[in-house]
Amino acid sequence: MKRHLFKIAAFFLIVVLLDLATGMVFSRLTGCARGGDTARNEYICNKTSEDILVFGSSRAIHHYNPLIIADSLGLTCYNCGQDGNGAILNYGRYHLISQRYHPKVVIYDVMPLYDLLTGEDNRKFLGWLRPYYDRPGIDSVFAWVDPMEKYKMMSRMYRYNSRFLQILSDCVRPAQEDALKGFQPIEGTLDTLKINPEVIESPQLDSLKISCLKRMIDEADATRFVFVVSPYWYGMDDRLIAPLRDLCRQRGILLLDFSNDPKYVHNDDYFIDGVHLNARGADEFTRDLVKRLRQVCAEVVQDAMSPRLAAISFSKRG
Amino acid sequence: MVYNSINFIVLFPLIFLLYYVIPARYGKARNLFLLVVSYLLYMQWEPVYALILMGVTVVTYWAALRLDGTRRSRAVVTAGVILALLPLVVFKYFNFINDSLSEALSLAGLHFQLPGLNWAVPIGISFFTFQALGYLWDVYYKRQEAERDFLTYALFVSFFPSILSGPINKASLVIPQLKSLRPQYDRAKVTEGLRLILWGMFMKVVVADRVALYVDTVLPNYMYYSGISCFVASVCYTIQIYADFAGYSLMAIGVGKTLGFELTENFRRPYFAVSVTDFWHRWHISLSTWLKDYIYIPMGGSRCSRLRNYWNIFVTFLVSGVWHGANWTFIVWGCMHGICQIVEKMLNQQRCRYGLAGKTVKVIITFLVVNFAWIFFRMPTLGDACGVIARIFDLSLSHAHAVFMPTATDSALMALGVGMLFAKDFLDEFFPCHCRLLDNRRAVVRWSAAVVTLVLILLCGVFSADQFIYAKF
Incomplete structure (x- = not known):
């Protein structure tokens, strides 16, 4: 029996060693990725230095054109949106970024299902953060979502779970270039079949998502947050963002709501489906947004030139 | 106990060691x-x-x-x-x-x-x-x-x-x-048990939970997707339910073996069945044996008139449907299986006597019939099941463009898992003495196969899905 147990232990020792080695290789490969989502994630977490960052879900990645924002406001901009993700991933990413520098403005595109309400299993929002689990503060995000995650994260290989093929392909043959600063416009016209309004029958607030938003705001020493609800083809029930309105009111944060803007609602020219603008709609929306943002950005530039004044204005917002 | 949980990974070694601490x-x-x-x-x-x-x-x-x-x-x-x-x-x-x-x-x-x-x-x-x-x-x-x-x-x-x-x-x-x-410690049984747990885990987290990502996107929103997508989703569900349930059964049998017990075999490569009757000799064997022993045979089995025999088959599979759940969808699913077996019996098509080509055709037809019935099993209402079927057979092409394409990475991981499962089942079915990996005679091959399987579980597994489909029954 002892001999057999020793053999079983030896088997697991081999797996542990392989796990460590594979983890190291993928960690190195992640840093070397030349394009695609791997390089984009690495850039967002470790290399951004832009004045303005856009956060959010697929609606952020497809709706905000950083080139228009940069040209119009005279500040550099990068789009950090991520398909199918919300407050949990964005808090983690902001936490990583704020360890390096504080962007001047964060434009946060809100999608209630990903940022405020209960929905899918929250563990799915941790995927892009797994490679950075060892960085300060990130383990807490995992613990909030599921205390058991810390055991899974003991495996170095698991940190690259489901992404290893992507990492390899992004190293060998990167698919996308990042000339648009993280923005990924969708070309095409409205597909009427894809207009399926998400009916949330009994919306329930997700305390974890809301606490991530609050923490992000609390940690933003020198960053000004602007929450934005970009347009929906079918508009949006205003009650879904009521908690966000309260939060913004309490913290003195600007909330720009385009969800029921008549210019966009039921306007087939600007959409690809019920929730995503096409490239034309995205450029138009970004221009509209910029008009509203000029005031904020003027204050930011002024604050940057007068640090003392900035301190006063932030303490007032308290 | 949910076998794909951290609880199991932490608790099972403890249970295992404590059990063997007690002298035989x-x-x-x-x-x-x-x-x-x-x-x-x-x-x-x-x-x-x-x-x-x-x-x-x-x-x-x-x-x-x-x-x-x-x-x-x-x-x-x-x-x-x-x-x-x-x-x-x-x-x-x-x-x-x-x-x-x-x-x-x-x-x-x-x-x-x-x-x-x-x-x-x-x-x-x-x-x-x-x-x-x-x-x-x-x-x-x-x-x-x-x-x-x-x-x-x-x-x-x-x-x-x-x-x-x-x-x-x-x-x-x-x-x-x-x-x-029981013997103090049966080394061969423990090894075999661990092997079954490993392959069962692979089936669950690498295959079942990966294809579930496609199924759970398309089938609940079938009205927004093309017939092709609905058909692919139904095939994915057919694979999912097999990998999920057979994976669970293998792990249960494996856990039993590590403690020195032999439990009932539950699956024998069901999608290589040549008829629906044959399918039920390979699918959820412990339930079909139970139904045979306590419903079918007490009703008279096949030792009665033809009509009575057909009735016995129908009732047996009606009970099977009811056992699976309190919903008309399960009852229809059970009845479909019963009717298919009656038809096979009437046409004398329960076995295959047509050579390789004929066998291949029969395997494909059986797979498609079973796949069709699974649609009723998966959908929440009869209306939804009919909706999916109508969408699959909608030849108007009005929704032809609404195809759901998973990401390239997801597609590759899906193909890898399903491909490995198919290859293993194919070799076990047709070449049972060849190409054995996890139980190869050479230790190097055995160990390498086990290490690779575990690595694939860690790299390709989906660990956010908690429950097994059959746990709700």
């Missing part, structure tokens, strides 16, 4: 330890429902003992069956019966409905109830001696590897193992 000569102490562990694990989910498990155990134990030497054995077995079935009927079927009756009455202009029950169904209730009923009937038909040792019997009903989703073990298989002095 103290067989009763080992059984007592397993009984306590089984109940504690069951109570992890909802402690109060352990009373139901205990209730079913006590009722069937008592009824079986009473059957010995009584003249009114029929009355005793009837009382025992009704009492044992009561929790299952109340928890699982009460709402369904209540709703169906009130709908039927409303058609006649009568409006009457009892208040519905809003209770969670005790986990594994269908499995442990059927296992206990099987034992009771075996005693009644004198195939099995009534077990006098309550500890042994209670462990037979609650044995933790199989309580959640089976296999539904026969008393004649498990009770003798519980009563005998």
Whole structure:
């Protein structure tokens, strides 16, 4: 029996060693990725230095054109949106970024299902953060979502779970270039079949998502947050963002709501489906947004030139 | 116990070591330890429902003992069956019966409905109830001696590897193992058990939960996707339910083996079946054996007139449908399987006598028929199931462009998992003595295969899905 147990232990020792080695290789490969989502994630977490960052879900990645924002406001901009993700991933990413520098403005595109309400299993929002689990503060995000995650994260290989093929392909043959600063416009016209309004029958607030938003705001020493609800083809029930309105009111944060803007609602020219603008709609929306943002950005530039004044204005917002 | 959870990974080595710390000569102490562990694990989910498990155990134990030497054995077995079935009927079927009756009455202009029950169904209730009923009937038909040792019997009903989703073990298989002095440590069994756990885990997290990502995107929103996407999703579900349930069964059997027990085989490469009849000899074998032994044969089986035989087959699969859940979709699913087998019997198509090409065609046809029936099994209502089928057969091409394409990475991982599963099943089916990897004679090959499987589980597995499909039955 002892001999057999020793053999079983030896088997697991081999797996542990392989796990460590594979983890190291993928960690190195992640840093070397030349394009695609791997390089984009690495850039967002470790290399951004832009004045303005856009956060959010697929609606952020497809709706905000950083080139228009940069040209119009005279500040550099990068789009950090991520398909199918919300407050949990964005808090983690902001936490990583704020360890390096504080962007001047964060434009946060809100999608209630990903940022405020209960929905899918929250563990799915941790995927892009797994490679950075060892960085300060990130383990807490995992613990909030599921205390058991810390055991899974003991495996170095698991940190690259489901992404290893992507990492390899992004190293060998990167698919996308990042000339648009993280923005990924969708070309095409409205597909009427894809207009399926998400009916949330009994919306329930997700305390974890809301606490991530609050923490992000609390940690933003020198960053000004602007929450934005970009347009929906079918508009949006205003009650879904009521908690966000309260939060913004309490913290003195600007909330720009385009969800029921008549210019966009039921306007087939600007959409690809019920929730995503096409490239034309995205450029138009970004221009509209910029008009509203000029005031904020003027204050930011002024604050940057007068640090003392900035301190006063932030303490007032308290 | 949910085998793809951290709980299992932490608790199982502990249970394993503690079990083997007890010397083999103290067989009763080992059984007592397993009984306590089984109940504690069951109570992890909802402690109060352990009373139901205990209730079913006590009722069937008592009824079986009473059957010995009584003249009114029929009355005793009837009382025992009704009492044992009561929790299952109340928890699982009460709402369904209540709703169906009130709908039927409303058609006649009568409006009457009892208040519905809003209770969670005790986990594994269908499995442990059927296992206990099987034992009771075996005693009644004198195939099995009534077990006098309550500890042994209670462990037979609650044995933790199989309580959640089976296999539904026969008393004649498990009770003798519980009563005998098991060897202190059976190295070959432990190795085989670990191998089964490893492959079962691969089937669950690499195959089932990966294809589930496609299924769970398309089928709940079938009205927005093309017929091609709906068909692919239905095929994915066919693969998912096999990999999920067979993976669970392998892990349950594997856990049993590591503790020195042999449990009932539950799957034998069902999608290589040449007919629906053959499919049921390979799919959920423990349930189909149970249905054969306690429904089909007592009704007369095939030793009766043709028409009566067809009726027996139909009723058996109707019960199978009802067992799976309190919903008309399961009943239709069961009836479809029954009707297909009746047709095969009428046409004498239960086996294949057509050579390789004919066999291939029959395997494909059977797969498509089974796949079609799974649509009813998966969808929440008959209307939704018909909606998916209508979409698949919609030839107007009006939705042809609404194809759901998973990401390249997801597609590659899906293809990898399904490809490996297919290759293993294909080799096991047609070349059982060749290309063995996990149980190769050479240690290097065996160990390499096991390491690669574990690495693939860590790199390709989906670990956010908690539950097994059959756990809800």
